[in-house]
Amino acid sequence: MSTLPAECLVVAISSRALFDFEEENRVFEQGDDRAYMALQLQRLQQPAQPGVAHSLVRKLLAFNADGVTRVEVVILSRNDPVSGLRVFRSAGHDALPIQRGVFTRGAPPWRYLRPLGAHLFLSANIEDVRAALAAGFPAAQVYPHAPRASDAHPREVRIAFDGDAVLFSDEAERVYQTQGLHAFQDHEQRHASVPLPGGPFKPLLQALHRLQQAGSATMRIRTALVTARSAPAHERAIRTLMDWNIEVDEAMFLGGLDKGPFLREFEPDFFFDDQTRHVASAAEHVPAGHVAGGVTNPPPAAPREGTA
Known part of the structure; x- marks a missing residue:
């Protein structure tokens, strides 16, 4: 077998x-x-x-x-x-x-x-x-109509992730959605030393980390955290990754700036985000996917057909 x-x-x-x-x-x-x-x-x-x-x-x-x-x-x-x-x-x-x-x-x-x-x-x-x-x-x-990935990095698998509700749980995002930006920033500053629970894509990040550690003579992985967080809320995100013993190569704390232009410069083979507006912005420049879970996504609609 x-x-x-x-x-x-x-x-x-x-x-x-x-x-x-x-x-x-x-x-x-x-x-x-x-x-x-x-x-x-x-x-x-x-x-x-x-x-x-x-x-x-x-x-x-x-x-x-x-x-x-x-x-x-x-x-x-x-x-x-x-x-x-x-x-x-x-x-x-x-x-x-x-x-x-x-x-x-x-x-x-x-x-x-x-x-x-x-x-x-x-x-x-x-x-x-x-x-x-x-x-x-x-x-x-x-998003099938997103552009194909750049050929500029043939020896690197480049993957970019949103933070909350993707790599991390939507715990902090729920504070933002229900209480606003100031409450979110205060909450994250007070919990800066407390690691965030893992989100749906933590297992993938861990698997990519193991793949990178296994080594390859011809290929490597380059990862980026691309998040709407900004200082002081950035600290909890970085400390969480440190607690997981995982490093990302780049981190972009954009404070609400449009993610698309930054992803265009990073040139990922794929980008993952839980919010459709960010995925739509990214999909103008790079391959992108919607992580359809967490507090920002509505309950499932009635099933519709498709070959997938």
Whole structure:
């Protein structure tokens, strides 16, 4: 029986996050999955164009270049098994060594995250992302029309994170939302030495830290904390990371400034934030995903279909 190394970083990704299937998805959303399947089969020999998370996946898989499996990428999709043929063909065309996939033909696929031991789930389907977050898995809704990542850093996986409700819990964000900025700043200054509870993406940051510590002759990871916090609330965020024994390479305490231009300069392969306005700003410049949980996000809406 094949098993993955315990320290292996496992990324589950939907077909629309990895490849540009937006044209095909419009056919699916018209309610005719047979027409969608026929279109995918018709295009079986036509490799799909890269999607918004393609660069992230390609670079992470490069950590395995020496033959040691440090990263595993699994397709986890609402696609049907026949359409999955094109997904694997497209991955092969792009020299992405992806061997595992789960295709559910419209059924929620997130329930397979647990047997996969996934550290990250990327999907275009907001309901699947919410369900994954509720089950305790780092997950984000990709913005398929965001620009592709820059090619300027071929030997670095660059990932940027928001702080509250992403790396950290939404404890402090709840104070801000209910009592305002001054109460938030006062609360964080009084609790500066008290580490924040971990948020949904703490396990991913820890897994990336282990991957970096494992080492690679050709690849490295560069991380950034990009937060609306400013002094004096910055101290609790830094002290929390120190308590976790995790370092980030860059920290941006923007005090409410638009995050997009700063992310444009950092050039991440992906950015994660819990607030749609920040994700929308980022998605003008870089690949971005919405962490659809925490106090700033409304309860789940009625399910809507999509191939994810």
